[in-house]
Amino acid sequence: MLNKNIDKLKNLLDNLYNTYDHSFLETDPLSIVKEYKNERDREAAGFITAMLSLGNVKAIKKTVRSVLSVMGKSPYHFLSDYYPEKEPDKFRNISYRFYKPEDISLLVSWTAQMIRKNGSIKDFFLVRFNEKDPDIGHSLSGFVKRIRALDAAPFYKHAPPAGKGAGHFLTDPEKKSACKRMNMFLRWMVRKDHLDFGLWDEIPASMLIIPVDTHISKVSRYLGLTSLSSPGWNMAVDITNSLKIFSPEDPVKYDFALCRVGMLNKCTNGKDPDICSLCPIKDICVVRENFTKTNT
Numbered sequence: 001m002l003n004k005n006i007d008k009l010k011n012l013l014d015n016l017y018n019t020y021d022h023s024f025l026e027t028d029p030l031s032i033v034k035e036y037k038n039e040r041d042r043e044a045a046g047f048i049t050a051m052l053s054l055g056n057v058k059a060i061k062k063t064v065r066s067v068l069s070v071m072g073k074s075p076y077h078f079l080s081d082y083y084p085e086k087e088p089d090k091f092r093n094i095s096y097r098f099y100k101p102e103d104i105s106l107l108v109s110w111t112a113q114m115i116r117k118n119g120s121i122k123d124f125f126l127v128r129f130n131e132k133d134p135d136i137g138h139s140l141s142g143f144v145k146r147i148r149a150l151d152a153a154p155f156y157k158h159a160p161p162a163g164k165g166a167g168h169f170l171t172d173p174e175k176k177s178a179c180k181r182m183n184m185f186l187r188w189m190v191r192k193d194h195l196d197f198g199l200w201d202e203i204p205a206s207m208l209i210i211p212v213d214t215h216i217s218k219v220s221r222y223l224g225l226t227s228l229s230s231p232g233w234n235m236a237v238d239i240t241n242s243l244k245i246f247s248p249e250d251p252v253k254y255d256f257a258l259c260r261v262g263m264l265n266k267c268t269n270g271k272d273p274d275i276c277s278l279c280p281i282k283d284i285c286v287v288r289e290n291f292t293k294t295n296t
């Protein structure tokens with residue numbers, strides 16, 4: 001960790017956590033999952049929502065609502081009885097970015113197969129969970145491999161390769177991907193507070209890894225939480241290890257707030273002092289500090 005202002009950083013992180021609370025939920029796809037009250041529905045809707053969380057929030061929500069509206073009031077009940085070979089066209093009108101209708105249909109089919117195979121996504125995940133691992137990475141890798149082995153018919157002969165169509169959903173820590181959406185889904189399911197559901201209490205929150213996207217990557221670098229520049233699995237572990245200094249049992253608690261800082265502030269990398277003066281991380285931001293030093 002780069003930043004030497006440990007006490008200052010702890011105060012800042014705790015203030016951010018308290019500031020960016022559930023009142024900011026509408027800025028996140030998690031708000032859709034919260035609309036479901038039943039645990040199994042939250043798990044099923046949560047998985048599909050997290051996997052489609054790519055791009056801007058408005059577009060994500062629109063797509064997720066289109067998919068979930070096909071499932072009626074209970075995604076869990078729909079999925080428990082969804083056999084795509086009988087109804088291959090159920091999601092034929094829905095596409096999103098580079099996901100074609102067959103990719104979204106396969107995502108739904110994989111979710112249905114996990115539920116039918118083990119009773120729930122949690123129990124499907126727990127088959128490869130090892131509580132002795134230092135973090136969730138190895139278990140997540142096993143989970144992804146199990147999904148890849150599920151039936152891809154009638155949409156594909158085999159699951160598309162990683163990074164292509166539906167294969168893009170199946171990011172794997174072993175391949176050094178940051179696995180942002182998978183880690184976000186795990187955060188929603190494992191952590192418990194005003195935001196996250198805490199439905200998977202077999203997994204300690206201390207094993208979670210922060211979901212790194214462009215916002216988390218940037219804000220974490222600016223706060224000195226990582227010196228790595230490439231937003232992959234190693235960066236996610238590095239940031240999480242830094243956050244463990246402040247919250248060893250629940251390092252990922254800061255994810256939602258740090259992401260809002262990145263999303264909601266129009267950072268110009270220190271070039272605009274007026275923007276920096278309003279920024280909640282201005283007192284610790286290493287970029288602002290360096291920019292000010294170089295230009296005075």
Ligand code: SF4
Pocket residue numbers: 222265266267268269270271275276279280281282285286287288
């Ligand atoms: S203090 Fe300025 S440079 Fe740093 S994150 Fe905020 S807006 Fe960006």
